[in-house]
Amino acid sequence: MAVIGIMSAMHEELAAVLAAMPDEQRVQVAGRDFWVGHWQGHSVVAVLSRIGKVAAATTATVLLERFGVNNLVFTGVAGGLGSGVRVGDVVVADGFVQHDLDVSPLFPRYEVPLYGLARFDAHPALLAQLRAASGQVLADAALHLGAGTLAEFQLSAPRVHQGLVISGDRFVSTSAESHALRQALPEALAVEMEGAAVAQVCHDYGVPFAAVRTISDRADDTAHTDFRRFIREVASRYSLAILSQWLSQRAPD
Ligand code: ADE
Numbered sequence: 001m002a003v004i005g006i007m008s009a010m011h012e013e014l015a016a017v018l019a020a021m022p023d024e025q026r027v028q029v030a031g032r033d034f035w036v037g038h039w040q041g042h043s044v045v046a047v048l049s050r051i052g053k054v055a056a057a058t059t060a061t062v063l064l065e066r067f068g069v070n071n072l073v074f075t076g077v078a079g080g081l082g083s084g085v086r087v088g089d090v091v092v093a094d095g096f097v098q099h100d101l102d103v104s105p106l107f108p109r110y111e112v113p114l115y116g117l118a119r120f121d122a123h124p125a126l127l128a129q130l131r132a133a134s135g136q137v138l139a140d141a142a143l144h145l146g147a148g149t150l151a152e153f154q155l156s157a158p159r160v161h162q163g164l165v166i167s168g169d170r171f172v173s174t175s176a177e178s179h180a181l182r183q184a185l186p187e188a189l190a191v192e193m194e195g196a197a198v199a200q201v202c203h204d205y206g207v208p209f210a211a212v213r214t215i216s217d218r219a220d221d222t223a224h225t226d227f228r229r230f231i232r233e234v235a236s237r238y239s240l241a242i243l244s245q246w247l248s249q250r251a252p253d
Pocket of ligand 1: 077078079142170171173185191192193216217219220
């Protein structure tokens, strides 16, 4: 039986998921609240990821070890790095790299020691499903956000991108740093703080993993008008709609 883990980066996203689950029960492990129940007939465990690679890796490990999660999906926000990746777009990750991992000269830059890998791939089927669901939601963004919100955040024709997402224990908020990341990892579309760590845990356990990130900023000096409001009015609504669309198209088992 599939047990789907949903890791949300933000409280607002988790609250929206919990509102959609009719029967969730709280189980506390490792100081975290895990919400066990159903959504659209699927067995689901929803949890706040917490911020940063170690915290998210702990959360993921508990999901797999204690709750028998065998499909894991992450939703949250990210800073856009790729050209054409704009605030309000969605990036579906097809691979993950830790941009702050450097054990050179003992191992090549970014390589995770003893894995022989720098990049962990998203699960192809899960990725394709989430990409399709994201495309369906963004094709009618006004339906999910409302025309007023689209106008307020100047989101015209938001797009879905697929590509590399990079993770590190830093909130990237200067043009100098995002420029350096673009130089070092030119194929990266977005930067966040958890995905590559969770991907590594899922690799260890052989559990399918994929992630969807709404772009909340350009990882530079341009402060977003109202970050919390963007999370509430845009990112959380996208996450809910994308997950709901994805689950509605998945056969329950
Ligand atoms: N999450 C959202 N925006 C981010 C940024 N600029 N850097 C790291 N994580 C993020």
